[in-house]
Amino acid sequence: MSAHGPMPRSAWIFPALAVLLFAGATALGYTFTPTAAGLVFAAVLLVILFGTVFAAVHHxxxxxxRIGEPYGTLLLTLAVTIIEVALIATIMLGEKAVPTLARDTVFAVVMIVCNGLVGICILAGGLRYREQDVQVTGSNLYLSVLTVLATITLILPNYTLTTPGPIYSAGQLGFVSVVTILLYGVFLYxxxxxxxxxFVSGTTGATDEGAHASNRTLLLSAILLLVSLLxxxxxxxxxSLVVDAxxxxxGAPPAFAGILVALLILLPESVAAVGAARKNDLQKSINLALGSSLATIGLTIPAVAVAAFALDKQLVLGLNAQEIVLLVLTFVLSMLTFGTGRTNILFGLVHLVVFAVFLFLVFVP
Structure with missing residues (x-):
């Protein structure tokens, strides 16, 4: 969906369908079961849910x-974070306890974005333009903050002594949550x-100042954004019931749910990132991709931590040794990819290979 021009029909049809689906299922007391009718319901639910997420991001x-920076970036980030936290918290509070879901989702987001999405963008741009430029300074800032956030939220819990295992104590989790929000806020500033x-490419064209939405469209988008999020x-x-079933x-492993949530959240921005790469604006692709990873860790982990504390739920954050190796490999590879400021198809292919290894090891650990 584009933010310019007349509002596409899908931007209001999917939110309306989502509300109607929920109202109908609630009124009929429908409970999902893995039957033929249940599979039809699951397919309809997934299509409507994906469409509603796209609509929310569009609005x-x-x-x-219209509101400009930095409030525009904050609004986009908060919209996606609300959706992500809602999905994670709901699945965590389901009949089957999933204390590792937040960890699995955040790790899946980092791997999908930093390897899958970045690889596709670089490969698509390289096939069309041979080489593309990115701002080395901006990429380094992204990676430095992302490395610290990922380390203190996904690796460090394995090595603390207050509580055993890959779990922070309540005090440690509170401290890490505050530090995470602070670091992400300074990065956003x-x-x-x-x-x-x-974070702006020298090849990026000037924006069309006359392309801003009218007051009527702005009000309608504000209402539909709230409806979409709700x-x-x-x-x-x-x-969550469909994912469990x-x-x-x-026979999927527990990490499968995290991957599904991550794909649902990342799909709209992924489409925009690939489109930007094909228009020779790889810098915008990197901003969307790495920005999604930062927002996921910087805002989702603290929000889920608050929910887990309030509802007295256990929150497992530490990765296992295999996942730590993949995470470290991803950061080292990203530093090499963006370190020269120029990319080509080989960089993209290497990232996609690491992403393929990640997916394979989820099902064949």
Whole structure:
């Protein structure tokens, strides 16, 4: 969906369908079961849910372009974070306890974005333009903050002594949550105000100042954004039941649910990132990709930590040794990829190979 031009029909049809689906399922007292009718319901639910997430991101983009930075970036980030936290919290609070879901989702987001999405963008741009440029300084800032956030939230819990295993104590989790939000907030200030030039490609064309939405479109987008977010939150419980049943049906590992949530959240921005790479604006692709990873860790982990504390749920954050190796490999590879400021198809292929290894090891550990 584009934020410019007339509002696409899908931007209001999917939120309306999501509300109707929830109202109908609730009124009829429908409970998902893995039968033929249940599979039809699951397919309809997934299509409507994906469409509603796209609609929410579209309306957030319309409002973001009108209100400007840094509030526009904050709005986009908060919209995606609300959806992600709703899905994670709902599945964690389901009949089957999933204390590792937040960890699995965050790890899946990092691997999908930093290897899968970055690889596709670099490969697509390289096939069309041979080489593309990115801002080395901006990429280094992304990777430095992302490395610290990932380390203190996904690796360090394995090595603390207050509580055994890959779990933070309540005090440690509170401290890490505050530090995470603070670091992400300073990064956002750096990106949108202090050093905006670090994150803008020299080849990016001037924006069309007359393309802003009208007051009527802005008001409509604000209302539909709230409806879309509410609809996703309401359907999150139904989605969790489908995920549980689907995972049991195919014998998928626990990390499968985290990958599904990550794919649902990342799909709209992934489409925009690949489109930007094909238009020779790889810098925008990197901003969307790495920005999604930062927002996931910087805001989702603290939000889920608060929910887990309030509801007295255990939150497992530490990765296993195999996943730590993949995470470290991803960061080292990313530093090499963006370190020269120029990319080609080989960089993209290497990232996709690491992503393929990640997916393979999820099912064949």
């Amino acid at each position: 957030a983009e319309v409002i973001a372009e 750096t990106q949108t105000i202090r050093h905006r030039d670090y 609809a996703v939150v309401l359907l999150a419980k139904k989605f 689907g995972a049991a049906l195919i």
